[in-house]
Amino acid sequence: MAMIEIDGLAKSFGPVAAVRGVTLSVDKGEVLGFLGPNGAGKSTTMKMLTGFLTPSEGAARICGHDVQSDPLPAQRLLGYLPEGAPAYGDMTPRGFLAFCAGVRGLTGEAARSAIERVVTRTELARVLDQPIETLSKGFKRRVGLAQAILHDPPVLVMDEPTDGLDPNQKHVVRELIREMSPQKAIIVSTHILEEVAAICTRAIIIDRGRVVADGPISDGRIVFRTSPENGEAGEVIADARDLDDVFRALTARPAAAA
Amino acid sequence: MLKGVSAVFKRELAAYFATPLATVFLVIFLFAMGAFTFYMGGFFTNGQANLGVFFSFHPWLYLFLIPAISMRLWAEERKSGTIELLLTLPIPLASAVLGKFLAAWAFAGLALALTFPIWITVNYLGHPDNGVILASYIGSWLMAGGYLAIGSAVSAGTGNQVIAFVVSVVISFLFTIAGAPLVIDALSGWMPVELLGTISSFSFLTHFNAIMAGVIDLRDLVFFGTLIAFFLFVTAVLVDLRKAG
Numbered sequence: 029m030a031m032i033e034i035d036g037l038a039k040s041f042g043p044v045a046a047v048r049g050v051t052l053s054v055d056k057g058e059v060l061g062f063l064g065p066n067g068a069g070k071s072t073t074m075k076m077l078t079g080f081l082t083p084s085e086g087a088a089r090i091c092g093h094d095v096q097s098d099p100l101p102a103q104r105l106l107g108y109l110p111e112g113a114p115a116y117g118d119m120t121p122r123g124f125l126a127f128c129a130g131v132r133g134l135t136g137e138a139a140r141s142a143i144e145r146v147v148t149r150t151e152l153a154r155v156l157d158q159p160i161e162t163l164s165k166g167f168k169r170r171v172g173l174a175q176a177i178l179h180d181p182p183v184l185v186m187d188e189p190t191d192g193l194d195p196n197q198k199h200v201v202r203e204l205i206r207e208m209s210p211q212k213a214i215i216v217s218t219h220i221l222e223e224v225a226a227i228c229t230r231a232i233i234i235d236r237g238r239v240v241a242d243g244p245i246s247d248g249r250i251v252f253r254t255s256p257e258n259g260e261a262g263e264v265i266a267d268a269r270d271l272d273d274v275f276r277a278l279t280a281r282p283a284a285a286a
Numbered sequence: 287m288l289k290g291v292s293a294v295f296k297r298e299l300a301a302y303f304a305t306p307l308a309t310v311f312l313v314i315f316l317f318a319m320g321a322f323t324f325y326m327g328g329f330f331t332n333g334q335a336n337l338g339v340f341f342s343f344h345p346w347l348y349l350f351l352i353p354a355i356s357m358r359l360w361a362e363e364r365k366s367g368t369i370e371l372l373l374t375l376p377i378p379l380a381s382a383v384l385g386k387f388l389a390a391w392a393f394a395g396l397a398l399a400l401t402f403p404i405w406i407t408v409n410y411l412g413h414p415d416n417g418v419i420l421a422s423y424i425g426s427w428l429m430a431g432g433y434l435a436i437g438s439a440v441s442a443g444t445g446n447q448v449i450a451f452v453v454s455v456v457i458s459f460l461f462t463i464a465g466a467p468l469v470i471d472a473l474s475g476w477m478p479v480e481l482l483g484t485i486s487s488f489s490f491l492t493h494f495n496a497i498m499a500g501v502i503d504l505r506d507l508v509f510f511g512t513l514i515a516f517f518l519f520v521t522a523v524l525v526d527l528r529k530a531g
Contacts, residue, residue: 123300131377
């Protein structure tokens with residue numbers, strides 16, 4: 029059984045269809061790169077998968093638990109880094125992580141060791157007692173990451189985990205994801221195409237609410253099954269470094285339509 | 287106990303004290319209480335050993351000060367995006383609603399408890415009926431809970447704290463004076479008497495005045511209890527509606 033199952037998810041905000049039938053599944057050991065232009069429906073899909081938004085159609089399951097009808101078991105198995113890594117600004121990372129541990133039912137020694145483990149992994153020790161709102165963007169993002177992996181969840185969903193980080197920080201986060209990947213099913217959304225080649229085992233491209241390409245990555249090569257909106261379904265084999273071209277070919281709009 | 291209530295409660299209560307909000311609120315609350323009681327209420331000159339004047343100002347102070355506590359409850363989470371975190375943690379929505387409300391209510395209780403010097407004063411000066419005073423304190427706290435629950439629901443309906451404050455004040459005002467001539471006279475011309483009776487029975491003033499007389503009647507407890515439960519339910523519905531987009 030796949031650990032993440034997304035089945036025909038769709039979401040409309042009034043007349044605007046943000047997501048139009050996304051179906052995919054992610055197994056243990058897979059790191060799925062979520063690509064797509066701004067507004068393609070990446071974040072909306074993630075928000076539905078994690079139970080923050082109610083889908084207009086379709087269903088999402090985490091380790092077999094339906095996110096809509098059975099949210100708590102699903103959310104217990106889930107670590108989620110929302111877009112922009114929101115956190116309570118008036119709290120310190122220590123207090124914030126203690127809160128997350130408490131909500132997740134970790135107490136006493138279990139909470140203490142879990143917090144210690146993620147603080148080491150995300151290198152937060154230096155800022156542990158400063159209010160989060162005073163931290164740099166890189167540290168804020170790492171606080172969000174620490175919160176997501178605090179309970180060592182089998183399923184991780186991260187919305188742009190490296191957005192706004194400097195190259196060193198990006199490297200640290202990518203290493204972290206790579207280390208964790210054998211044990212987990214991970215979805216990462218990103219705008220940085222070379223990141224996909226670096227950490228993902230599979231990539232999908234979402235455009236206008238649909239999956240337009242889906243394929244595994246191995247040895248720096250990617251084999252996409254494509255189904256662009258107005259084109260023929262087909263197969264594209266690309267060097268992962270040329271992902272840029274594939275991305276543009278599949279999602280670019282004619283200038284007149286833009 | 288619902289899972290997660292205590293974690294949310296602790297976080298929320300700490301949040302009041304993490305910013306100057308708690309200090310500013312407590313200072314202004316106590317100062318205003320004192321000013322109203324001693325100057326406008328004539329506490330020293332009315333020659334009575336009771337706290338009637340002190341408590342009679344509570345509804346009017348709560349009207350403006352309680353929305354200042356409640357406006358941030360949900361609007362702030364929505365603005366800062368932390369609501370996405372809160373609602374994807376494995377706790378029932380009811381726990382989040384209840385934990386937040388209880389923290390705000392405990393904070394209001396603390397503000398109320400810090401008015402104890404006036405209780406000491408009146409006991410020093412005379413021989414008041416401390417049973418009545420205790421009943422009034424309990425009634426005042428219940429009433430604060432009513433205002434807070436209204437504020438919680440309004441805050442859940444908007445991402446803007448200023449709007450949350452203003453709308454809360456207006457709705458709270460209507461509930462406060464539902465039984466007063468201002469409302470009743472305006473409605474009595476065209477509304478059936480039974481409906482009029484129902485509206486005036488929603489008045490916070492009527493129920494609080496009854497408790498201030500020293501009798502905690504079950505009806506008044508049920509009124510405030512039901513009101514709080516209803517508006518917390520509305521809070522949960524509004525938060526959930528937003529999930530549907």
